[in-house]
Amino acid sequence: MNWLGIFSQLLAVLVALALAPLLTGWIHQWRAWLQNRSGPGLLQPYRALHKLFHKDSVMAEHASPLYRMAPYVIFSCMLLACAIVPTLSTDLPLSPAADAIALVGLFALARVFISLAAMDVGTAFGSLGARREMLVGFLAEPALLMVLFCASMITRSTSLTVMVETLAHRELAIYPSLLLAGVAFTMVSLAENARVPVDNPDTHLELTMIHEALILEYSARHLALLEWAASLKLFAYSCIGLALFFPWGLAEADAPLALLLALPMLVFKLALGGMALALIETVSAKMRIFRVPEFLGTAFLIAVIGLLVNVLLGDA
Amino acid sequence: MIKLVPQFINLCATLILLLSFAMISQRRIVSLINLFMVQGAVLVVASFLLGYVSGLEELYISGALTLALKVIFIPWMLHRVIRRLNVRWDVETLFNVPTTMLVGIGLVIFAFSLALPVSRLSHSVAGGSLGIALACVLLSFMMMITRSKAVPQVIGFLSMENGLIFAATTVTNGMPMIVEFGIALDVLVGVLILGVFMFQIREKFDSLDIHHLETLKED
DSSP, rough: OOOOHHOOOHHHHHHHHHHHHHHHHHHHHHHHHHHHHSOOOOHHHHHHHHHOOOSSSOOOOOOOOHHHHHHHHHHHHHHHHHHHHOOOOOTTTTGGOOOHHHHHHHHHHHHHHHHHHHHHSSOOOHHHHHHHHHHHHHHHHHHHHHHHHHHHHEEEEEHHHHHHHHHHHHHHHOOOHHHHHHHHHHHHHHHTOOOOTTOOTTTTOOTTTTTTHHTTTTTTHHHHHHHHHHHHHHHHHHHHHHHHHHHOOOOOOOOHHHHHHHHHHHHHHHHHHHHHHHHHHHHSSOOOOGGGHHHHHHHHHHHHHHHHHHHTTOOO | TTTTTHHHHHHHHHHHHHHHHHOOOOOOOHHHHHHHHHHHHHHHHHHHHHHHHHHHHHHHHHHHHHHHIIIIHHHHHHHHHHHHTOOOOOHHHHHHHHHHHHHHHHHHHHHHHHHHHHHOOOOTGGGHHHHHHHHHHHHHHHHHHHHOOOHHHHHHHHHHHHHHHHHHHHHSSSSOHHHHHHHHHHHHHHHHHHHHHHHHHHHHHHHHHHHGGGGOOOO
């Protein structure tokens, strides 16, 4: 570990913290534009966070310490996830602490806490949201693992940084299994980040909401942390996708100056990714909750086919 | 550039497999026909690429034949049939799509393990695709078994033929031309007969559900 590594690690965390709400705002803005609305502006998530941090928090009377603690746990999980995903550089001192499987575990930990906290107060919406979140989660997790394994099998490593480095340095080749993994990953990230075909992040309509139902009881700084964590999660997922499927432009250990170039590159890639996400959300309709298992089952299936194809064609 | 062509063929193989799964999970008949058309188009691309890389002209002819029949004529005819039968937006009830998909994964694993020793013997550039082609054939079989309406069964039959042609093209660089023409003609005649047959079923039973064909006499 050297100073440069620590610097790039810190930079990655700070960039994630700063850019995550912007990415959310960017997607909202594009959704608005695509629907012929003028939109709230790019900085709206920052304004919302600022407002929430300056309000007084209201707690339910019977809330347990777990309820109070959950936003901090979830926020730190997401921040750690952002720290181990190679966003700007593959020279990350924290990265050996957690590989791709542990990353999925981190998301699972956050999911468990948010579901427990939602059930803690004992409102109907909280339990409903928790149940749905678990339904989505237990189907999305294996699919996500399969996607990561697809990339692992090509690069023969489960460490994210090694995977990304190998993928970025290979000679130009077409991997059918990576294509399938990419499709599956898109489906999983739509489900995991509560985006439109699975959940609508803007609605408070009781019959359809998942993510909003979970955080319905929170207010002020706790809500702000949860909203920020949701942005960070979206950011982490986008960065995993970009790092696995478009790994070009990342800085490496022996090229510190590439960090200068990596940031504009990341912003550019995220901007394109955000537009694509907004487009997907605009053209697809929200599906019934009972169709979600089918949707995620398909994602799992595509990822498994990717693995199988890799086994069959891998040496060809 | 020439080095990338086998990889493109593998990509085509993967797309064909993916489209087979999409067809299994598709409930609407119109989308089913469109998926079948796309599968045919990918097959054509694969044939042309193989023809380019192996320098065999027959593969171009076989590709052109597939293009004319599977991508243009048969989908057009099927669209016409379902418009005339008024089943365009029919939503067919399948038994449980996730179960079918899981069985599908099992079939793919079976096909892959079956094809692995065979494809080692092949000298073609895309010999590895045999497993995928075999999997497509099995998946289309399954589609014919699980569907209860006549039109999806016909599409399953045609898609199985896609898988067979793909297997033949990738493993042996195409069958002799006379066999190829024979199959194409067979499929064409088969579809025409099945089209007439579908009208007859419809006339007789007011529905395309082939379960009506199980009893011999009306009680």
